[in-house]
Amino acid sequence: MEKQSLFARLFRPSAKSVADPWADLFQLFGVVQTSTGVAISADAAARVPAVGHAIRLISNAAAILPRVVKKVAEDGTETRMAGHWAEALLNRQANDWTSGFDLIRDCMVDALTDDRGGLIYANRSSSGKVVELIRYRSGVMTVDYHQKTGQPFYRMESAPVEAAKVVHLRPIFGKSPLTMFREAIGIAVVLEQHAAALFSKGARPSGVLSFPKGMGQDAVNKAREGWRATHEGADPGGKTAILYDGAEFKPLAFTSTDAQFIENRNFQILEVARAFGVPPSMLYQLDRATWGNTEQMGKEFLVWCLEPWLQALEGAFTRCLLGKGDLVIRFDRDDMTRADLVTRATAISSLTSARVINPNEGRGWLGMAPYAGGEEFANPHINPDRDGAPAKNEAPNGTL
Template sequence: MPDTDLAAILGANLSSGNGIPVSIMDALRVPAVSNAIQLISEAVASLDVHVKYVEGGTEIEVTDHPVLNLLRGEANDWTTGFELIRQIMVDALVADQGGMAWVNRVNGRPVELISYRQGTLFFETDLDTGERKYRLGNRPVAARDVIHLMPPLPRSPLSLARDAIGIAVALDRHAARLFTRGAKPSGTLKFPKGMGETAVQKIIASWRQTHEAEDSGGRTVILYDGAEFEAITFNSTDAQFLENRKFQIEEIARAFNIPAPMIGALERATWSNSEQKGREFLSYCLEPWLRGLEGAFNRALFSDDERGRYVVRFDRDDLTRADLATRATVINSLIASRTLNPNEGRAWLGLPPREGGDEFLNPNITTPANTSAEGISNSDTPEDTDNAAE
């Protein structure tokens, strides 16, 4: 059973369990499949990428590391960092070999990242140890010079969902025929006995001209010589056709491990559970891919001296941001509990730090610094206090 990459090189299509050949392009023509792949790949590529220095268990952000220019700016002369990360994710979702990119080094430092078409950069796996040996064309390349994001299972999600996608393709094709004359006629013309063949042909020609032409909608039906029209209604199997199509959307969502409402299955989506579905999308779908991609970057982008000291991190906050009122309440609570200082809270809002904002103080109980004990003494009465205020 060849994998998807070899089949694509040879121009072959792999058949699903129902006998329908499903290539990668056939699968991508199914809206639920293309939507799922686009949703995951663009969500990952849209996150901010950071390089951090590890010191004593604490990660300190680094803003001048050359790897940042490759991941945030231009990976090479024709590809941006966003496009590179997105392509690696797309390849990992559709190809059994995963998503790969070659790291071009000059004097030991990475200067560009190149994502080749499938079949150009490939690998062979040792069956005993699982060690991967890479080749770029006919030239062997070091494993540390390859960014490689493997799918979680022996095959890609698209390959494993080929049967479900094949059913969706069959339903799409049937839907295309259903609304044409090839699938089921809208009705039948019944003629009385004894009508000649010539008269029947004339009635059929007149019917097609007045009711089957492109601009024939809404015309009045005129029948001759006792002819009758009987409409054909949908039976129970036809009525379940839409239910079958909806079920395939849910099946494809399960294959890619994303909540079904995120690719259009909104029957059970409500305002109350939409936020929960977003958290599930981050926790159960994106987080494993992000961990794998961070590990692939850490292994391939840093030198031997930098390994373990520098790490690549994706900022997940963009996917967990709530509305402004909720965020303000949470930030205020964290500052009041002295978990964050005001400047850290301002950083969450994208605001610059302010003077004195690095102290961990509770603004609800902390006395301002310019308050003195000379104003009101304990012996002052409320009336004296009011007079002093005046």
């Protein structure tokens, strides 16, 4: 058994009983009560289209980016270490039943819906090398923090787990968006439930027939059948209403609150967008979306929503898999920021001419193989061996 540090032995958290449970034990049962009386769990919240799509959008966006291992030099430049074993775990197979895509996506979903965050266990061989990454189901792994330092302590089914064997993606404030903004999500759930009831058994009739005289049940049934036969058929439009015994028809109208029901539901989409940091247009709330601001909001999603999560993932994987050396794990963002071919070609040409990149680096961005001599940083539009004047019988562009 490895010797524990004096700090860990002095400040080891005590085991708690059912009478004094862990704070995240309540989440194990999915009970997060709101003022609306609705208990919000990850499953219930994900059934709200705006919430489910926001979670799916962020988790899928993080999972589709390739993971690479880079070596950081003293001057801060980074060089990719192609073929590193960590790339195989994170991009291909994390374990025998989970792909790298599924691992990142599910870890992100946990961080967005669970206060514990995303927890991944790194299974190491006898030599200390990580051989597989496993994301256990909710509740199997737990985390608690030291009251003063915030040092995390991990457990798997009550057994302590070394922090070096855990990839931990922590949500901001120690609370997931599902918990932080549970009231807004609860209102969205209530609005959906109200809509379902309104258009099913709770739907309002178009109007009522009132009779000044008292009527027996037989008379009521005959009047109802006569009205339905005349005005509730396949095509009731244009038919003449005939009322008996002084009967009056009173149409029912929605109240002002009911008339704003759609407006209320649209506002809750905006609230969900704020909760997860996703632009409303990406949740298909297109009231104020235009061709110009939609592209800008897409960039804001990358910078202000996705980028903090990516950097947190990079730090968590680097700490667990690579330690404190000069190797780091990066998410390749090129696929998310890739423009159309004409724009990319213009940018690569400009960067090459300015000697910021060499031709082979530009070809690498396009997924093309390098060529001999392409490592030279030179402006292809300038030939230093010439005096600038075209040769005899030579056109200005260098062709004969």
